[in-house]
Amino acid sequence: MITMTNEGNKTMKILMMEWQSFGNEDMIAGFKELGHEVVTMPFTNEEMHHNKEIEENIVGKIKEFSPDFVFSFNYFPIISLACKQVDMKYVSWIYDNPLVLLYSYTVIYPGNYIFLFDKELYMEFHNSGIQTIYYMPLAANTERLKLMESSAKADFFEKSKWMNQADIAFIGSLYTEKHQFYQRLTGITPYTRGYLEGIMAAQKHVYGYNFIQEMMTAEIMEDMSKFLPMEPDPRSVATKEYLFAQYVINRQITAMERTEMLTAIGEKYQFDLYTPEESLTLPGCINHGKVDYYDMAPFVFKHAKINLNITLRSIKSGIPLRAFDILGAGGFLLTNYQTDFMDCYIPGEDFVYYESKQDLLDKIDYYLNHDDERIAIAKNGFERTAANHTYKHRIEEMLSYF
Numbered sequence: 001m002i003t004m005t006n007e008g009n010k011t012m013k014i015l016m017m018e019w020q021s022f023g024n025e026d027m028i029a030g031f032k033e034l035g036h037e038v039v040t041m042p043f044t045n046e047e048m049h050h051n052k053e054i055e056e057n058i059v060g061k062i063k064e065f066s067p068d069f070v071f072s073f074n075y076f077p078i079i080s081l082a083c084k085q086v087d088m089k090y091v092s093w094i095y096d097n098p099l100v101l102l103y104s105y106t107v108i109y110p111g112n113y114i115f116l117f118d119k120e121l122y123m124e125f126h127n128s129g130i131q132t133i134y135y136m137p138l139a140a141n142t143e144r145l146k147l148m149e150s151s152a153k154a155d156f157f158e159k160s161k162w163m164n165q166a167d168i169a170f171i172g173s174l175y176t177e178k179h180q181f182y183q184r185l186t187g188i189t190p191y192t193r194g195y196l197e198g199i200m201a202a203q204k205h206v207y208g209y210n211f212i213q214e215m216m217t218a219e220i221m222e223d224m225s226k227f228l229p230m231e232p233d234p235r236s237v238a239t240k241e242y243l244f245a246q247y248v249i250n251r252q253i254t255a256m257e258r259t260e261m262l263t264a265i266g267e268k269y270q271f272d273l274y275t276p277e278e279s280l281t282l283p284g285c286i287n288h289g290k291v292d293y294y295d296m297a298p299f300v301f302k303h304a305k306i307n308l309n310i311t312l313r314s315i316k317s318g319i320p321l322r323a324f325d326i327l328g329a330g331g332f333l334l335t336n337y338q339t340d341f342m343d344c345y346i347p348g349e350d351f352v353y354y355e356s357k358q359d360l361l362d363k364i365d366y367y368l369n370h371d372d373e374r375i376a377i378a379k380n381g382f383e384r385t386a387a388n389h390t391y392k393h394r395i396e397e398m399l400s401y402f
Helices: 024-033 052-065 077-085 119-127 142-150 152-159 190-204 218-227 240-266 297-303 321-328 357-368 371-388 391-399
Strands: 002-004 010-018 037-042 069-073 089-094 112-116 133-135 168-171 271-274 285-287 306-309 333-336 352-354
Touching: 010 024, 010 052, 024 037, 024 069, 024 142, 024 391, 037 052, 052 077, 069 077, 077 089, 089 391, 112 119, 119 133, 142 152, 142 297, 142 321, 142 371, 152 297, 168 240, 168 297, 190 218, 190 240, 218 240, 240 271, 240 357, 271 297, 297 321, 306 321, 306 357, 321 333, 321 371, 333 357, 352 357, 357 371
Parallel strands: 010 037, 010 069, 069 089, 089 112, 112 133, 168 271, 168 306, 271 285, 306 333, 333 352
Antiparallel strands: 002 010
16 A cells, blocks of 8 residues: 655555564655654564564564555564565565575575665675675664754763763673584684684785685584584575684674774773673773663764774674764764775764774874864764755665565
8 A cells, every 4th residue: 555645655554563673763754754654563582594484473463554665673584474465565674694594595586675784795695696686785873863962861861870081992792602513512623723813814804805614614614513513504605604603603703803902992991881791891981881772872973072883893894883873873983994984974074994903003192182073074974964864764775665
């Protein structure tokens, strides 16, 4: 069902599958601001390829509401299967990488419109002839973030344990918990251990290209599999090499990199860390524990002089959501190099990137001592985000593919 507004734009009905993802409120607000009707349906984000009962529930909701399309953050084969039964469009916007469900055979169903924020990953699918996948960066809700400055939440932040105490801030996991996959590889041979340590050390020095999956040889895979059995779902084209590279090795590289970078910073400056690992201690670190990302993180971004982004290594070229939210909150962003930034922003004008640990330290020192430049860059980053990279912009782009 599609009706027309007075302005001639199509007004759509959207069934949104709502799970505990980032962006739910902002996406709903964007749909409604553009005049669309949204109904939400609770959904679990368990990695399910097929469940007859859940599929029937989704089909029933589709028949009850008669939407123009179904939407979810991230892609779920079970939703695609339900939509296929009733010839319904399924729109998904991916913000996670890795996401093994993208390798489900259901991805090729013609009713899918799958938007990837990582251009290099998009090109892999595109070059394989997949017609249902598109490239689209993530976004920020700049209106909401701007209004928060004068809200009651702002006063609460000033009095809370999350209030910035240092000039530098980082929000995110360090992936140092004991249950991480890499920590389970206790019995691998010295050769395998040395090989993995070598490729991880090499990858840490390379930005803009990830070669880990290419380096997963048969011998290395066989040894790791003895101590960490990982098998791809038979209903997908994912490989064991993909699983080990993206969920084990790249995550471990990220853990090493974030720890090393923050340790180097802490040896010279104090910094605020907001992370689930509340017992973690590092030099110069003020560990605030986990911060509510929707309600409190924007104040962290706004009040810090420098906000760090150290991208998860499995994200090949994309701009992480954290970076958009820093810029959308009016914060100054200092990030590792990611190619997709060049599609959306101008380095040195809207944000700043570093190319090595020493470059990171040098740029922290420079921008802490050049307030006017730092403030101007943060202002430019916010204005460009508000002008081009909000949820409304992305929704309009999504709908242009129909």
